[in-house]
Amino acid sequence: MRPVTNEDRAPGPYRLTEEHEMLRDAVRVLANERVAPRAAEVDRTGEFPEDLRRLLADHDILALPFPEEHGGLGGELLSICLAVEQLSRACATTGLILAVQELGSLPISIAGTADQQSRWFPRLASGDQLIAFALTEAEAGSDVAAARTTARRDGDHYVIDGAKRFISHGSVADLLVVFAVTGTDDARHRRLSAFVVEVPCDGFSVTRLEHKMGIRGSPTAELAFDGVRVPVGNRLGEEGDGFDIAMRTLDRSRPGIAAQAVGIAQGALEVATQYARDRRQFGQRIGDFQMIGAMLADMDAGTEAARQLLYKACVEIQAGAPDASRWSAMCKLVAGDTAMRVTTDAVQVLGGYGYIDEFPVERMMRDAKITQLYEGTQQIQRLVIARALLGKGG
Amino acid sequence: MRIVILTKPVPDPASGGERLLPDGRLDRANSAAVVNGNDEYVLEKALKLVAAAGEGEVILLSMAPANAPETMRKALAMGATRGVLLTDTALEGSCTWATTRVLAAALKTIDFDLVFAGVDTSDGGAGVVPAGIAALNGLPYLSYAAEIEPDASARTVRVRRISSTGYDVLEAGMPALISGTQALGEPRYPSLKGIMAARAKEITTLSLADLGIDPSTVGSAAATTRLVGSTPPPARAATRVIRETADVAAGEIVAFLADRRLI
Numbered sequence: 001m002r003p004v005t006n007e008d009r010a011p012g013p014y015r016l017t018e019e020h021e022m023l024r025d026a027v028r029v030l031a032n033e034r035v036a037p038r039a040a041e042v043d044r045t046g047e048f049p050e051d052l053r054r055l056l057a058d059h060d061i062l063a064l065p066f067p068e069e070h071g072g073l074g075g076e077l078l079s080i081c082l083a084v085e086q087l088s089r090a091c092a093t094t095g096l097i098l099a100v101q102e103l104g105s106l107p108i109s110i111a112g113t114a115d116q117q118s119r120w121f122p123r124l125a126s127g128d129q130l131i132a133f134a135l136t137e138a139e140a141g142s143d144v145a146a147a148r149t150t151a152r153r154d155g156d157h158y159v160i161d162g163a164k165r166f167i168s169h170g171s172v173a174d175l176l177v178v179f180a181v182t183g184t185d186d187a188r189h190r191r192l193s194a195f196v197v198e199v200p201c202d203g204f205s206v207t208r209l210e211h212k213m214g215i216r217g218s219p220t221a222e223l224a225f226d227g228v229r230v231p232v233g234n235r236l237g238e239e240g241d242g243f244d245i246a247m248r249t250l251d252r253s254r255p256g257i258a259a260q261a262v263g264i265a266q267g268a269l270e271v272a273t274q275y276a277r278d279r280r281q282f283g284q285r286i287g288d289f290q291m292i293g294a295m296l297a298d299m300d301a302g303t304e305a306a307r308q309l310l311y312k313a314c315v316e317i318q319a320g321a322p323d324a325s326r327w328s329a330m331c332k333l334v335a336g337d338t339a340m341r342v343t344t345d346a347v348q349v350l351g352g353y354g355y356i357d358e359f360p361v362e363r364m365m366r367d368a369k370i371t372q373l374y375e376g377t378q379q380i381q382r383l384v385i386a387r388a389l390l391g392k393g394g
Numbered sequence: 395m396r397i398v399i400l401t402k403p404v405p406d407p408a409s410g411g412e413r414l415l416p417d418g419r420l421d422r423a424n425s426a427a428v429v430n431g432n433d434e435y436v437l438e439k440a441l442k443l444v445a446a447a448g449e450g451e452v453i454l455l456s457m458a459p460a461n462a463p464e465t466m467r468k469a470l471a472m473g474a475t476r477g478v479l480l481t482d483t484a485l486e487g488s489c490t491w492a493t494t495r496v497l498a499a500a501l502k503t504i505d506f507d508l509v510f511a512g513v514d515t516s517d518g519g520a521g522v523v524p525a526g527i528a529a530l531n532g533l534p535y536l537s538y539a540a541e542i543e544p545d546a547s548a549r550t551v552r553v554r555r556i557s558s559t560g561y562d563v564l565e566a567g568m569p570a571l572i573s574g575t576q577a578l579g580e581p582r583y584p585s586l587k588g589i590m591a592a593r594a595k596e597i598t599t600l601s602l603a604d605l606g607i608d609p610s611t612v613g614s615a616a617a618t619t620r621l622v623g624s625t626p627p628p629a630r631a632a633t634r635v636i637r638e639t640a641d642v643a644a645g646e647i648v649a650f651l652a653d654r655r656l657i
Contacts, residue, residue, distance in 0.1 A: 018464050018465070018468065019467060019471075019590075019592070019593065022467070022468055022584055022589045023586060023589050026583055026584055026585065026586060026589060027586075059585065059586060060585065060586040060587050063586070063587075064586065068590075073586060073587065073590040074590065075590065
C-alpha cells in the first residue's frame with residue numbers, strides 16, 4: 001500500500017470558484033438595481049411581485065435549479081443558494097420566489113421519471129410557470145405523517161380530497177406537488193404518496209390567504225381539494241413513497257431557507273453599518289462607540305459563520321453525504337437564528353429609526369422570523385441533528 | 395471576423411488585499427485578481443463587432459501563472475469564444491520586454507483579423523506591451539481607440555484615436571493591433587446563461603517549449619528592469635460630505651475648489 005502523503009490530504013482551494021463569484025455578483029447587481037427599490041412596496045402592499053418574478057425569469061435565475069436538457073442552467077445547490085442569498089439581501093419575498101421554485105421541483109427531480117421531468121421542467125425553467133410544495137396541513141405541521149388529505153385510486157386516476165395550509169405560492173403556482181394518504185399501511189411513513197396537480201382544475205380552490213408578519217409579498221395559501229382528479233401518470237414514485245420524497249426534498253431545500261436567512265442578515269448588517277457611519281451623536285459617529293461597534297462586529301461574525309456553514313452544507317449535500325439531513329438542518333438552524341439576532345440588533349443600532357418603516361431593518365426583522373419557522377421549525381432541526389448524533393436509539 | 399483580446403489578470407482593486415513577495419513583486423498566486431479593466435472595454439467592443447458580423451470568434455490571450463486565480467472564465471462568461479493561456483514557471487518575474495516577446499510569439503500561433511488590447515493595465519501600467527507586440531509581429535498599431543470600425547470586405551479597419559484636441563481618424567489594413575480606451579463603451583455584465591455556458595468553453599495552455607523560447611531569456615533573472623523598492627500609497631485624508639440642499643451645496647463646493655485654486 002502506498003503511504004498517505006501530504007499531497008493526498010491537500011484540500012482544494014477553500015473559497016468559491018470564479019464561476020460562483022461571477023454568478024453571485026451578477027445576481028447581486030440585479031438585486032441592488034431592480035429588486036431593492038421594490039422591496040418596501042412589496043412589503044407594504046402584500047402583493048405578489050409579478051414584475052420581479054418576470055425579472056428572475058428573464059435573467060434565467062429561475063432556470064438555475066433545472067437541468068440543461070430541460071432548458072435550465074444546471075446550477076448545483078451552492079449556485080442556487082448564492083442566488084437566493086443575494087436576492088434575499090434586498091428582498092426576502094423575492095429570494096423566496098427562487099427558493100420555492102426549487103422546493104416545489106425537488107420532488108420531481110428526486111422521484112420523477114424522465115418523462116415527467118420533460119413534461120414539467122421546461123415551463124418551470126423558463127419561469128413561465130411556478131410550482132409549490134403542498135405538504136403541511138392544519139393538523140399536520142411538524143408531524144408530517146399525520147396528514148389527512150387522501151388520494152383514492154379510481155381507474156387510471158386518483159381522486160384527492162382534503163386541505164393544505166401554509167402553502168407558499170399556493171395561490172400563484174401553476175403546479176402543486178401534493179402529498180396525500182394513499183395507504184392504510186400501519187407503517188406511518190408509508191401512508192403518503194406525492195402527486196403533481198396542475199391548477200386551476202375542477203375541485204381545487206384557494207380558500208384563504210394568510211395575513212403574515214413578514215415575507216408579506218409571498219402569498220401563503222390554504223388550499224382545498226374537493227374530488228380533484230389527477231391522472232396516475234402524475235404520481236411521483238410509487239404509492240407510499242411520499243414521506244420519503246418529502247424528507248429527501250427537505251434535506252435539499254432547507255439550505256435555500258438558510259440562504260434566505262443569511263441574505264436577510266447581510267442586508268440588515270449593511271444598513272446598520274452604514275447608519276453607524278453616518279449617524280453622529282455626542283460629536284462622533286455612533287459606530288465609534290464601543291457598544292455599537294461590538295454589536296456590528298458580532299453581527300458580521302455571526303453572519304459570516306452562518307454563511308460558511310451554509311456553503312459547506314451545500315457542497316456536502318451535493319456530494320451525496322450520508323449525513324445530508326444533518327448538514328441541511330444545521331445550516332438552517334444556525335442561519336435562521338443568526339438572521340433573527342442580527343436583524344434585531346440592526347433595529348437596536350438604528351434606535352427609534354430602526355422601528356419605523358423609513359429604514360428597511362424593521363421589515364428585515366419581521367422577514368427573518370419566518371426562517372426559524374418554515375421548512376421545519378428550529379426545534380425540528382435540532383431534533384434532526386440530535387438523531388443524527390445519537391442514532392435512532394433502541 | 396476573428397478578434398484576439400490580449401487580457402491580463404490584475405489585482406482586484408475591490409479586495410484591497412494584494413500580497414507582495416519578499417522582493418517586493420506582486421504575489422500573483424495569492425492575490426485576488428480580476429480582468430484588467432481596460433481589457434473588458436475592448437472585449438465588449440470585440441463581442442459587439444463579431445455579433446454584428448454574424449460570424450467569427452473572440453479569442454482571449456493571456457499570460458499568467460498557472461496557479462493564479464483564474465480570470466479568463468469571466469471574459470468567457472461575457473461571451474468570448476475560447477481562451478489561450480500562456481503559462482510557464484520560468485516566466486515568473488518577467489520584465490515588460492520578455493512579456494512582449496513571448497506574447498508576440500504566442501500570437502503567431504493564432505489566426506486572426508484583429509488584435510485588441512486595453513490601452514494599459516492597472517497593475518504594471520507600462521502601456522507598451524501592445525505596441526511592442528505590433529512592432530515584433532509587423533502589425534499596424536492603432537492606439538488610444540475611442541471607436542473601431544472594421545470593413546471586412548475591404549480588409550481595412552478605421553480607428554478614432556483620442557488626441558489632445560479631439561480625434562484622429564486612422565486607417566490600416568487587416569490584420570492590425572489596436573489598443574482601446576474606455577470610450578469604446580461600458581462592458582456588459584455576464585449573464586447567468588453566459589456564466590454557465592463558460593464552463594464548457596475551452597482554455598488551451600501554451601508553455602515556453604511550445605513556442606520554442608529559451609527559458610533562460612525570460613523570468614526575473616533575465617529581466618531588463620529591477621524593482622528597487624515599493625511603498626504603499628499614503629492614507630487618504632478624511633472625506634468631507636456636504637449634505638446641504640443643492641443650491642447651498644453647489645456654493646460650498648465652488649468655494650472649496652476656489653480656495654485650493656482648482657477653479
